[in-house]
Amino acid sequence: LAYWRVADEELNYRRFFDVGTLVALRVEDPEVFDATHRLVLDLLADGTIDGLRIDHPDGLADPTGYLARLREASGGAWVVVEKILEGDEALPGDWETAGTTGYDALWRIQQTFVDPGGAAPLGALMHRLTGDASDDYAHVVEQAKREVIDGPLYAEIYRLTTLAASICADDLRLRDHTWRALHECLIELLVAFDRYRAYVVPGEQAHPDSVAALEHAAALARTRMSSERAATMDVVLDLLLGREVGSAGRTRGQRRDELVVRFQQTCGAVTAKGVEDTAYYRWTQLVGLCEVGGEPSRFAFTPSDLSAWAARQQVASPLAMTTLSTHDTKRGEDTRNRLGVLSELPQEWARLVGEVRALTAGSRSSRVDGRTEQWLWQTLAGTWTAAGPIAEDRLVEYLTKAVREAKTHTFWTAPDEGYETAVLDLAHRALAHDGVVARFADWEQRTREAVRAATLGTKLLQLTLPGVPDVYQGTEVDEPTLVDPDNRRPVDVAPLAARLERLDDGAGPRDLSDEKLLVTSRTLRLRRELPEAFVGPDAGYVPLAHSSGHAVTYARTVADDARVVVVATRLAVSVDRLGGWADHTVAVPDGAWRDVLTGREVTGGVVSVGPLLERLPVALLVREG
Numbered sequence: 200l201a202y203w204r205v206a207d208e209e210l211n212y213r214r215f216f217d218v219g220t221l222v223a224l225r226v227e228d229p230e231v232f233d234a235t236h237r238l239v240l241d242l243l244a245d246g247t248i249d250g251l252r253i254d255h256p257d258g259l260a261d262p263t264g265y266l267a268r269l270r271e272a273s274g275g276a277w278v279v280v281e282k283i284l285e286g287d288e289a290l291p292g293d294w295e296t297a298g299t300t301g302y303d304a305l306w307r308i309q310q311t312f313v314d315p316g317g318a319a320p321l322g323a324l325m326h327r328l329t330g331d332a333s334d335d336y337a338h339v340v341e342q343a344k345r346e347v348i349d350g351p352l353y354a355e356i357y358r359l360t361t362l363a364a365s366i367c368a369d370d371l372r373l374r375d376h377t378w379r380a381l382h383e384c385l386i387e388l389l390v391a392f393d394r395y396r397a398y399v400v401p402g403e404q405a406h407p408d409s410v411a412a413l414e415h416a417a418a419l420a421r422t423r424m425s426s427e428r429a430a431t432m433d434v435v436l437d438l439l440l441g442r443e444v445g446s447a448g449r450t451r452g453q454r455r456d457e458l459v460v461r462f463q464q465t466c467g468a469v470t471a472k473g474v475e476d477t478a479y480y481r482w483t484q485l486v487g488l489c490e491v492g493g494e495p496s497r498f499a500f501t502p503s504d505l506s507a508w509a510a511r512q513q514v515a516s517p518l519a520m521t522t523l524s525t526h527d528t529k530r531g532e533d534t535r536n537r538l539g540v541l542s543e544l545p546q547e548w549a550r551l552v553g554e555v556r557a558l559t560a561g562s563r564s565s566r567v568d569g570r571t572e573q574w575l576w577q578t579l580a581g582t583w584t585a586a587g588p589i590a591e592d593r594l595v596e597y598l599t600k601a602v603r604e605a606k607t608h609t610f611w612t613a614p615d616e617g618y619e620t621a622v623l624d625l626a627h628r629a630l631a632h633d634g635v636v637a638r639f640a641d642w643e644q645r646t647r648e649a650v651r652a653a654t655l656g657t658k659l660l661q662l663t664l665p666g667v668p669d670v671y672q673g674t675e676v677d678e679p680t681l682v683d684p685d686n687r688r689p690v691d692v693a694p695l696a697a698r699l700e701r702l703d704d705g706a707g708p709r710d711l712s713d714e715k716l717l718v719t720s721r722t723l724r725l726r727r728e729l730p731e732a733f734v735g736p737d738a739g740y741v742p743l744a745h746s747s748g749h750a751v752t753y754a755r756t757v758a759d760d761a762r763v764v765v766v767a768t769r770l771a772v773s774v775d776r777l778g779g780w781a782d783h784t785v786a787v788p789d790g791a792w793r794d795v796l797t798g799r800e801v802t803g804g805v806v807s808v809g810p811l812l813e814r815l816p817v818a819l820l821v822r823e824g
Contacts, residue, residue: 250277298519302492317542344473387420487538531680
């Protein structure tokens with residue numbers, strides 16, 4: 200037994216990130232695997248559940264071996280993994296999985312509905328309020344990773360260093376590499392590493408991608424260190440890649456193998472705590488971009504980018520999951536859709552921020568920093584609906600969590616009550632100020648159609664792009680939510696069922712929630728009726744020609760024959776600014792088609808977009824007969 204703070208400095212067991220009460224289990228041990236999986240395998244066997252979602256596989260000692268054992272034990276059940284892929288990183292080819300849980304789909308879909316033209320103005324606003332420049336994101340991440348390494352994850356780094364030092368101390372050719380030098384090299388490697396893990400398995404030839412990832416990190420790390428550490432960095436890199444280093448023939452051994460595995464497990468922890476749980480709460484250019492699995496440094500996606508990814512996904516992981524909201528997302532999809540519209544009206548948004556800052560200047564403590572102000576105003580924009588602002592108790596709970604996760608002025612383990620009071624007092628006074636309320640109400644009304652297009656467009660794409668869609672409970676309707684615990688509040692399903700029954704009885708949609716439920720329910724039913732177009736062995740994805748960059752269009756095919764056509768509006772503010780769709784068209788494959796959302800009959804060919812999207816900003820066409 201020890202004082203709980205000791206765990207951040209001295210720890211003799213593995214844990215989940217920095218949570219000392221969540222002790223890691225050795226599932227690589229067959230006995231432990233059997234004991235911890237007995238219940239879930241029984242549930243699979245008796246049909247209670249159909250598949251498994253494996254969270255945080257990068258925390259395992261041997262993810263590849265674990266997934267292979269799970270496949271054998273489960274009889275080949277459908278398994279997806281909560282793997283955060285950075286940039287164009289792909290899942291390891293030898294993993295026994297259908298694919299990821301969908302974060303790679305989430306950020307691509309979401310950022311396709313972000314206007315790249317908003318990057319510079321929103322960056323300028325951020326710079327005025329916070330001092331952060333548009334190209335500072337990498338520095339913010341670096342600083343955050345250094346802080347978590349020096350703080351809550353120090354015990355893990357200490358253990359790695361001690362392990363490496365013991366290896367060197369026992370080898371005559373490596374004894375001159377000191378504990379301090381090894382410590383510095385390991386820290387710089389962890390800071391420079393740009394993904395969650397390199398999949399090096401002791402005793403196996405490292406995959407070229409793994410070698411490249413570690414060597415890239417080492418090259419960057421060297422630029423941040425004294426040249427005197429170069430030889431030690433070479434040794435550390437060789438040890439982590441399982442290469443021969445030191446006395447001739449030495450590549451394996453209990454400690455060398457353990458160093459390889461534990462370093463990779465620590466990479467994931469440093470990235471998760473440093474990036475997702477720290478940097479994402481500091482970067483404010485457009486806070487909706489700071490999402491699990493996202494890339495805030497890449498402000499927007501084009502439809503062509505999305506199409507290229509979807510085509511690859513159809514070949515590589517057609518049964519992976521797609522999602523927009525989960526129990527772990529920093530904000531729900533409806534909140535992010537509202538935030539995305541800021542990129543379409545950046546000058547107007549900057550004016551609004553200037554006005555509400557002026558209105559609250561007299562009640563704003565000097566302790567409230569620009570980053571937190573940005574956070575407050577964007578959170579209000581992301582959660583403000585036609586019914587008004589988010590409930591104050593939800594806002595208070597969220598802001599408290601946000602400023603503590605940012606770890607700049609206050610911390611979970613050492614709250615600064617004065618600072619937190621100043622932040623929450625500003626939020627309270629803003630919501631009580633008639634002028635502030637009026638301006639946000641005007642903003643909500645001004646952006647309503649753009650939010651509508653983004654809400655229905657992102658949902659339709661998520662449900663029809665290659666993959667198996669995950670609809671997080673409660674997201675069938677428009678309901679802006681924030682991070683845990685806000686997104687884990689109980690969902691009252693009775694009103695949702697009544698709303699769906701009314702739509703099924705032929706009533707027209709009354710509001711955005713009705714429209715989103717209509718899109719969700721009818722798209723999922725279409726998938727059920729035509730599974731061969733979405734998940735069958737002959738299912739395909741084909742982009743369709745169109746004349747406007749504000750349309751996302753594609754077909755789902757069966758044996759290359761188009762059966763379903765999807766059309767969605769992106770950046771509706773620009774469409775409105777240009778006077779509507781004018782003479783823009785989309786090439787619908789030949790044949791007779793029916794929009795399952797509106798009942799409209801469509802004849803294939805070059806079809807005008809305006810009439811097609813007259814009632815809704817999206818269309819879901821199914822081939823008749």
